[in-house]
């Protein structure tokens with residue numbers, strides 16, 4: 001018997017005409033609870049707190065790494081340049097008060113490409129997950 005996930009709407013975002021333009025839902029599946037942010041990041045921030053900015057694997061392109069703009073280091077296990085995170089686990093460029101990126105216009109390509117609930121191999125945001133962001137397109 002296949003498992004049917006239970007979907008709950010946590011929040012709707014409405015456009016000027018009252019139509020639903022974005023949504024946050026939760027899915028309770030056999031493998032845990034997933035949060036789906038089908039909305040803009042700015043709408044999700046009060047809920048997600050920019051959780052993506054605490055993920056491992058914010059890798060830099062060779063050009064970004066050699067630009068001297070970013071606080072980065074070469075990760076031992078991958079040999080790739082990666083953005084530094086602070087002791088609290090969050091990216092050093094995340095404004096802790098606003099939960100916004102302090103270098104938004106110049107954020108690495110990895111950050112520009114990423115959305116936690118969109119792209120290949122992405123189903124949603126699993127609570128307590130430890131997804132490597134480089135596994136996401």
Ligand code: SF4
Nearest residue numbers: 037041044048052116
């Ligand atoms: S990509 Fe990051 S900021 Fe955007 S909704 Fe997902 S966790 Fe929040």
Ligand code: SF4
Nearest residue numbers: 053091093094101111
């Ligand atoms: S550079 Fe900005 S968007 Fe990228 S992980 Fe850091 S705070 Fe988040």
